[in-house]
Structures are given as C-alpha cells and as structure tokens.
Amino acid sequence: MEISEEVRDALGRGGPVVALESTIIAHGLPRPRNLAVARELEELVRAGGAVPATIAVLDGVPRIGLGKAELERVASEDGLRKLGHRDLAPALAAGASGATTVSGTAFLAARAGIRVFATGGLGGVHRGWASTMDESADLGLLARTRITVVCAGVKSILDVPATLERLETLGVGVLGHRTAEFPGFYLTRSGQPVDWTVDSPAGVAAAMRAQDALGGLDSALVVANPVAEREQLDPALHDRVLAAGLAAAEQAGVSGQAITPYLLAYLTEHTAGASLEANLAAVRGNVRLAAEIAGEWARG
Numbered sequence: 001m002e003i004s005e006e007v008r009d010a011l012g013r014g015g016p017v018v019a020l021e022s023t024i025i026a027h028g029l030p031r032p033r034n035l036a037v038a039r040e041l042e043e044l045v046r047a048g049g050a051v052p053a054t055i056a057v058l059d060g061v062p063r064i065g066l067g068k069a070e071l072e073r074v075a076s077e078d079g080l081r082k083l084g085h086r087d088l089a090p091a092l093a094a095g096a097s098g099a100t101t102v103s104g105t106a107f108l109a110a111r112a113g114i115r116v117f118a119t120g121g122l123g124g125v126h127r128g129w130a131s132t133m134d135e136s137a138d139l140g141l142l143a144r145t146r147i148t149v150v151c152a153g154v155k156s157i158l159d160v161p162a163t164l165e166r167l168e169t170l171g172v173g174v175l176g177h178r179t180a181e182f183p184g185f186y187l188t189r190s191g192q193p194v195d196w197t198v199d200s201p202a203g204v205a206a207a208m209r210a211q212d213a214l215g216g217l218d219s220a221l222v223v224a225n226p227v228a229e230r231e232q233l234d235p236a237l238h239d240r241v242l243a244a245g246l247a248a249a250e251q252a253g254v255s256g257q258a259i260t261p262y263l264l265a266y267l268t269e270h271t272a273g274a275s276l277e278a279n280l281a282a283v284r285g286n287v288r289l290a291a292e293i294a295g296e297w298a299r300g
C-alpha cells in the first residue's frame with residue numbers, strides 16, 4: 001500500500017493522525033457537495049492539530065492519505081466500487097478503484113499503524129435481518145481490529161438495538177462521549193443506553209491505553225458522539241421519511257451493498273436536504289473529536 005509522505009512523517013514521529021473513510025464521499029453524499037465535504041473534513045482534522053489520512057483504493061493500490069487529484073477522483077469518478085475489507089484482495093488483483101467502507105478503511109488504517117478513525121455512522125444489523133441476514137461487515141471487522149472509531153452511533157436506517165446486541169456479542173467496546181445514551185446518527189438520541197460514558201478525549205485515550213495494557217484480543221473501541229440537538233434531523237420527519245424509504249427500497253428490490261446508499265439518498269431527497277445537513281453536522285463533530293483523541297493518544 002502507498003502511504004502519503006505527510007502521513008508517513010506523522011506516523012514516524014508518533015504524531016496524531018486521523019483516518020477518514022471514502023465510501024461516505026463516493027457513495028454516501030450527493031455530488032458535487034461531496035468533494036467540498038471531503039476537503040472540509042481534512043481541514044477540520046488539520047485545524048484540530050492532526051494529519052488526515054483519507055483512505056481509498058486507486059488502480060489496485062490501497063492509498064493512505066490522498067492528494068488533491070486523488071480526492072477528486074474519489075468524489076467524481078464514475079463506476080468507483082464500494083469496498084469492504086473482503087473486497088480488498090479482489091480489487092487489488094483486478095487493478096480496480098474503489099471507496100472503502102468502515103470495514104475496508106479500518107482494516108487498511110490499522111495495517112498502516114493508524115489508531116484513530118472518524119466516520120459518520122457505522123454499518124450494522126439491518127431492519128428485517130431475520131429474512132435477509134443483512135449485517136454490515138463493519139461489525140465483524142471491528143471485532144478483530146484494534147482501532148478507535150468515532151461515530152454518531154450506527155446509521156438510524158438500521159435496527160439499532162440489534163446492532164448494539166451484536167457489538168456486545170462480538171466484544172466491541174462502546175463509549176458514549178458526554179452521553180449516557182447511544183446516539184441515533186441523524187438524531188441526537190437513539191433511545192438506547194450505553195454502559196460507559198467518558199467526558200473528554202483524554203478519557204477515550206485512557207481507555208485505549210487500558211486496552212493495550214490488557215493485551216489479548218484485538219478489538220475496536222467505538223466512541224459514540226451525538227450530533228448536537230439543534231443540528232439533528234427533526235425526529236418525526238426522520239421516522240416518517242425513513243418508513244417511506246424502507247418501503248420504497250423493498251418495492252424496488254434494492255438489497256446488498258446498494259441498500260445503504262439508496263436509503264441515505266432517499267432521505268436526502270425526501271427531507272429536502274435536511275438529513276444531509278444532519279449527517280454532515282454529525283460527521284464534522286466526529287472528525288473534530290477524533291483529532292482531539294488522536295492528539296491525546298499521541299501525547300502518550
């Protein structure tokens with residue numbers, strides 16, 4: 001894999017680095033806004049004193065840290081694949097290009113030596129799992145990877161209580177950041193409790209150090225960071241449009257990798273962009289917090 005000079009330097013001196021995923025850019029946000037967002041997220045990491053490492057696969061090469069032209073490719077190239085960790089080997093062998101999901105990004109980030117990763121909302125157990133068995137590969141990969149993922153919970157298009165149960169079964173730690181309630185991605189609250197709450201980035205770094213001191217199984221630490229209440233999507237609008245979107249997806253026969261992008265786009269369209277603003281507010285908050293955590297972690 002190819003690590004950019006800036007990221008390599010930062011890692012070499014033990015400086016703070018934050019990994020950013022590319023699926024949200026390529027498949028989760030509408031064009032051309034997505035490119036502006038990709039740049040903005042990198043700037044937010046820098047403003048927080050850390051180095052951004054946006055991750056993607058281009059022409060069969062995993063890239064850790066993208067240049068200007070590469071970021072533009074991720075935001076605008078047609079036919080870019082969506083790559084979970086299981087897709088990496090075939091993509092590399094085929095010389096393909098793709099955006100990496102949480103699982104693909106976390107896998108590559110950990111191998112590059114990056115410990116902190118920011119995203120919007122994790123994948124998880126889809127509603128209707130009992131008939132489709134659709135559970136995001138994000139969960140299984142996080143169960144086997146020592147990385148700290150800052151997110152606004154799991155996407156609210158999912159079965160949130162079931163996803164939390166799976167995280168427990170898989171042994172993935174969940175910390176609420178200044179919240180005793182698990183966030184709901186577009187929404188400040190999901191209605192589900194979290195078992196552990198920390199009140200600062202230093203508190204997260206302390207848990208990371210404790211993970212390392214304990215040793216044993218490598219697994220992720222999920223830092224759940226709610227979107228501010230004034231920036232959340234109106235909960236009644238959310239519930240109404242999501243119900244319609246789930247019905248539309250079923251009617252259209254959308255399944256597999258396509259379901260998450262379909263629902264996110266449906267919400268954006270049918271809330272006149274309000275869900276997009278809430279999504280972006282959540283991601284920005286996560287990126288800022290991740291930069292602070294990376295700073296605390298680097299201070300040792």
Ligand code: PSU
Nearest residue numbers: 023024028101102120121123136257260
């Ligand atoms: N967070 C967002 N938007 C997104 C995603 C996360 O705000 O588009 C992406 C992540 O890459 C996550 C993926 O891994 O959605 C989950 O897809 P699936 O349900 O197909 O595993």
Ligand code: MN
Nearest residue numbers: 134135136256
């Ligand atoms: Mn799936």
